[in-house]
Amino acid sequence: MAITVGDIFTQFPSFRPEDMEKLVGNKNYNGRTAISLTNIALYQGQYAQDLSVFVAGREKQNYTKLLADNQRIQVNEQLGIKDNINQAEQNQNNPIPAYIPLDKSIFDYQRPEMA
Numbered sequence: 691m692a693i694t695v696g697d698i699f700t701q702f703p704s705f706r707p708e709d710m711e712k713l714v715g716n717k718n719y720n721g722r723t724a725i726s727l728t729n730i731a732l733y734q735g736q737y738a739q740d741l742s743v744f745v746a747g748r749e750k751q752n753y754t755k756l757l758a759d760n761q762r763i764q765v766n767e768q769l770g771i772k773d774n775i776n777q778a779e780q781n782q783n784n785p786i787p788a789y790i791p792l793d794k795s796i797f798d799y800q801r802p803e804m805a
């Protein structure tokens with residue numbers, strides 16, 4: 691799913707054309723022109739926060755992973771989305787056994803329950 695110029699102008703009718711040029715990257719755009727999620731994440735204009743919430747609502751984690759930590763947390767709170775990006779970092783902190791006996795299968799080990 692892509693965010694287009696038409697989607698933004700529909701959601702934000704007073705969005706300035708100068709800001710849209712920054713999002714698209716050039717002056718040649720129409721209502722069907724797709725906008726890169728990276729460009730939206732880097733946008734710092736008048737509607738930056740509202741635009742981030744709108745795009746995150748449509749694109750979910752594809753968009754929120756591009757945001758800085760504090761901005762991602764704010765957007766997720768406004769949408770009521772659980773922040774799962776830190777989950778990967780928490781999984782890296784789980785100790786990995788240095789030795790696995792050869793006479794056992796990986797299915798013999800039980801996964802520790804998350805506290």
